[in-house]
Amino acid sequence: MAELEPSARVAVLEAALCGEGPSGRNGGFLHGYWSSLTRARRVFGDGGALAVAEAASAIVPGVREFVERRGVDVWLREAPMLEVSAAPAQDEAIDAAVAAARDLGVEEEAVPVGRGELAERCSSTSFRRGVLYREGATVQPARLVRALRAAVVDAGVVLHERTPMIRLRRDSPNVVETPRGRVRAREVVIAINAAAAGWRPLGRRLTAFGSYVVLTEPVPELLEAINWTGGESIVDGRMFLHYFRTTNDGRVLMGSGSGPIGFGGRIDERFTADAPSVARAEAGLRFLLPGLADARVERAWGGPIDVSADHFPFFGTVPGSRVHYGAGYSGNGVGPSWLGGRILARLALGIEDELTALPLVNRSVRPLPPEPIKRLGGGLVRGAALRVEEAEQAGRRPALPLRAIAALPRVVGLRVGTR
Helix, strand or coil, X not given: CCXXXXXXXXXXXXXXXXXXXXXXXXXXXXXXXXXXXXXXXXXXXXXXXXXXXHHHCCHHHHHHHHHHHHCCCCCCEECCEEEEECCHHHHHHHHHHHHHHHHCCCHHHCEEECHHHHHHHCCCCCCCEEEEECCCEECCHHHHHHHHHHHHHHCCCEEXXXXXXXXXXXXXXXXXXXXXEEEEECCEEECCHHHHHHCCCCHHHEEEEEEEEEEECCCHHHHHHCCXXXXXXXXXXXXXXXXXXXXXXXXXXXXXXXXXXXXXXXXXXXXXXCHHHHHHHHHHHHHHCHHHCCCCEEEEEEEEEEEECXXXXXXEXXXXXXXXXXXXXXXXXXXXXXXXXXXXXXXXXXXXXXXXXXXXXXXXXXXXXXXXXXHHHHHHXXXXXXXXXXXXXXXXXXXXXXXXXXHHHHHCCCCCCCC
């Protein structure tokens, strides 16, 4: 907003410290939507999917330009992203990604790779085959958010940390109440990610999922041994995917999106201290990268992600108000929030252009079931899906009742996980 309209008076209210929440401790994957073309076509149609992916292709260059201009080191490393199949049931996701890119005339964005080429990039006996996405990078997310904080302050924006919003009165002007004062503003932007699941205007369109990661000790010699030295970020084809990457100091981060489901928008300790979710993340490390069997896990942590019914973010304005929102990043937020910031700035400033015309903006998002159905039903599906994928990974055919329960969301047009 400050860049688009230097005369605008902008204030940021942050409940804690910038980067203290999941924005500073996520997996650090930086990419857009070429890897999501299969789902994007179902949600936005062919033209809309291409428009979103092409707009998001500016993300990595945009972050690169920002860090170079600011002279900051956020551990930006540009390298392709790989999606691998680690079980026969995951082959479908690989084939669909390649087919979607081919159908839309962008074959170079999703290139199939066989077991041999995979081994040249990251050798694992668990990898069957995969798809290479040209676009990709990784960052250290806390370094990035602190660099953004410094840029905001330098731009003359007023930043109030440890200042939670306790009430928003939509009016003209809007009034934001905090524990120590009020802010009156003609335009208000709500950008609170998973906490938006507890905000009434968006509560039915979001749920909070837990995502957990484990981080190994530095093991550069083991990375050399498995050929994983090119900086590629990797995901597998599970419903609750594993995501894994290397760091600048030779560690491996393995994440699992199989954490607990929230209830009524509450963000509690289950999103930061859930031992079974940590165990699944470490089990994923040992299974997917057996060459790292001797790597000791030094850290583990978790955080909530805001998940929409179709796993794409949505941006808009609360009807009858000048309160704007962006939410539903669904586990892919570091990159798309770069695009989201530009969309939200335009909504607040009343600018209409190609970004506000994207199908991510002012769209109808299918509502999720009300509580407690959302929590109970989501928990049932999650449990079944985890057991199905454990069986598939072990080479067993999952029981029919489990497969039926795991498939329920797709039958009614909802998305749980990546499938």
